[in-house]
Amino acid sequence: MTYAKPLTMLLQALERLPGIGPRSAERIAFYLLRTSREEARQLAQAIVDVKERLRFCTLCFNLSEADRCPVCQDPARDPSIICVVEEPKDVLAIEKTGSFRGLYHVLLGAIAPLEGVGPELLKIDELLHRLSEGTVQEVIVATDADKDGEITAAHLSKLIRGKPIRLTRIASGIPVGSHLEYADQATLARALEGRRELF
């Protein structure tokens, strides 16, 4: 005797999701078995909808319901500055600050040698293609400040250096509102290194 076929199929499908092992898959499957038919239907529908209605912007790979994302479609944005991020959620985070008026380029990941993610799996060729068109004057590399993000930034730097484009990296340092004594050594070292003139 094993689990009935529909349950086995669900467990297999759940275990393919990131961060879901056999235990969590079981927990979720039994939850779905017990919850209302309506809630289960909503989840299934949401999965289908997200695949059918959302895609990646063909220019910048941000999430979009149309061919071009709302940022790329906005004529008020400055096409001469491109901010390079790892994920669509990073676009959202930067948009929330309201302090960037250029366009984005989403790499859809970061170079992660330990996980076998090489540059060829990211949208780097597509970025170089955009740069080759001559409109872009500055590229801000806003990949994460972790190891993979830094490796990715270094890789981009190698590819873009030499082109007539200003290449910048967002600053690392003490988080705003945080105490110096709580900063880890690496952050503090970076903060010192990245010091600016005080006007």
Place this chain on the structure above:
Amino acid sequence: MTYAKPLTMLLQALERLPGIGPRSAERIAFYLLRTSREEARQLAQAIVDVKERLRFCTLCFNLSEADRCPVCQDPARDPSIICVVEEPKDVLAIEKTGSFRGLYHVLLGAIAPLEGVGPELLKIDELLHRLSEGTVQEVIVATDADKDGEITAAHLSKLIRGKPIRLTRIASGIPVGSHLEYADQATLARALEGRRELF
């Protein structure tokens, strides 16, 4: 700017699942966005199928594709012994041992005072109803050996004691193949308490 509607809906649906917080929901949602349409469709279909094709056995509350589960339908099983477990997966675990030939009763949970799960949420009335029919001669309480499982066992004992039915509890003790020195104190104390004659 926020996430597009389909993504927001998916995140909300995912966050309702047990053990899935905002971070894991995001991770899963972006995974689904990037995976093949076929894999996403399979997951959605598996969720729908499990709700439409699986239900709980009307007699013992084991999972079943029919009104009665395969165990309850099997004429070779001994209806005079009922093994009470917390979850359908416990039925599977016991079936795998091949050493039980009676029927089951799945409580669909355990009494958990800290989580607000009282006996009224479990299939206890249904168990008492089965016992009242006079066929059952032994009830083996095989709830988990943790706190909730023991509370549940004690509660069942109070309800069944006094009826002309043998009431037993599965043994706690040193796991087979494991060393005495590695057993925790509670397990060791239980193992001593539950000692048997050596023939």
